Amino acid sequence: MAKKITMIDIAREASVSQTTVSLVLNGSNTVQISDETRDKVLLVANELGYSKRTTTLKYDEPRKIALILDSVSDHDPFIDAINTIWDTGWENDYFISTFYSGNNPNLEKQIQAEINCNNSYVGIIYASSVTRKEIEVKIKADLPVVLLNCTSVDESLASIMPADLHGGYKAAEHLINQGYSKIAAILGETWMEATQQRLAGFNQALIDNQMIPKKEYQVEGDWSLKSAYQKTLQLLALPNRPDAIFCFSDYMAMGCYQAIKEQGFKVGQDIAVVGYDNAPLGLELEPKLSSVELPYSKMGEEAILRIDALIKQQPLLQRSINLPSELYARESTTAGCS
Template identity: 35%
Template sequence: MDGPVSSQKTAKRVTMMDVAKAAGCSQATVSVVLNNVTDIKISAELRARVVEAARSLGYGQKSFLRRAALDELRGGCIGFVVDQLATTSEAVNAIEGARQESWEADVTILVAQTQGRAEYEHRALDRLLRAGVQGIIYMSIFTRRVALDPVFETLPVPLVLLNCYTGDNRFPSVVPDEINGGRQATLALIEKGHHRIGTITGESFMEAAQDRLIGYRKALRKAGIDYDDQLVAQGSWTPTSGYEATQQLLALPERPTAIFCQNDKMAWGCMTALREAGLSVPGDVSVIGYDDEELARHLRPQLTTLDLPHRAMGAWAVRRLDHPPVAGNEPHAPHKVACAFIERASVATPRRLAR
């Protein structure tokens, strides 16, 4: 059932990024300080500031239940198998979330990139198992249903799927809650008074694009706003496609007052096209992105967006490895992690309502 966007913030574990923000330094500096790296010179004042920020935020604190959940993995290692590492930041963020979840339990993470090729997966699994891994996390860069190679069916260690799932839900899996993310983005615009809301989608064969569009339509329906195909422009996740799709939306007899871009790169292209058309953001057109990439904080105005929760998903996958198998091989419904709404400066009330 659809419901209003919650005004309550979901409690989340403190990350190095939170500590860096509080201490006024980079995440790399926080890592150096908290990992006691001594061959990099950092002033005593900055070290003290980082330590105090970490202490005040409760970084690294664990309940007894959380410590116990990793006891079986303590002192061992986990295999992390991913199809691509270099093309996007998603895999790096997921691995970082897994590392943050496991480092105090003295768990080592061994990473293998396979490019999705069966022969590379076989080789990676063989070497990881020879290294003594106590569990395998299998990640796809794109959220999708996967058909696993039969070698995964007979692993002697637990397997958790990250950003993917199988058709029979045989294995525990974790994915982003993309439908609700698309719904949140659109509702945020509706709540500001927008009713003519365009959206720029990603490639239509991808589940993320499909689900974010479903969320967009759910929000419109909830608000009693008719869905209009003309307000849906096809993109391909790139800045250029966002630029061209925005030009398409601006050519409509009645242009949108707000545009929900399905990723931050397309939002970048969208904002460029709006500026070249002599329109201001958010004065003339409000813009929302998705993913909360680094560029979202450097656009002007800073981009309102949604966080793609790969760090939280990586942490969940590590915790799930230590759970006992479900009795009777019951299916595992994919665990969905919320995409947090990040409010910045690219959204405002339409001018006709702001007077």
């Protein structure tokens, strides 16, 4: 099945914000957008094959789905999932009512009261911006529930997770195929499920290619630009410095770039860098960043399709799914191997 083109895809290709794309495609006149930008967005949308469904709700009263967010972080690609839920929900005749709990028990109780006393809600999507297994869903309601980026303790609830193990494998495999042999990694915080899965996949790819993972080549960051900068300097100071670095997020890759350039090396020629997220900022770097795409947009779309199926009492072939990632190769890993 062909990938559904979203506003996120158009924004990335046109090098504009998703807000700009939304304003142009929805014909809004509330903001003055230059004709050049408007034409560029429309051209890219046409080239990518984007089609927006004109929706007229079938119901007198809107059917509400409660989208409950436990947290949202700065520079978080999880916003792609949230945006897609809003767009796809509307296209499927649902009104998405979004709540932010902030992991606050008092707020969770108020959200639960709102959902339970309002009979227009037909389902709940509980979303975690941090990939987590076996969470306790504290919002109790007699409604269909889909978990996004997390799983329930007893695995009884439908859930959608990214295949981070697969993503880590793809990153290492790509570097190996490009001819790099001294491959390091700057991890996220090691208590996180995403870090553990990406690292497991990364190490497995090395082992499958008769390469031994080296402890000194795997350093823990904290997802920040500063930590990535410092950890890159640490790696470059090794007697046998790496010739490639896998950063566990695109944001950390920015700090990695900075350290490499300050030390007089060239990204993509002296040292390859691959990131994780395929965020738009990676296309702004010089050279452009190779990156594993987190399938958050697809996960958001899948959340709506699955909650819709549960609302209609249709069976799910798989209660829990892990969506795989794609790797986008660019100059940061290919410039030195031409």
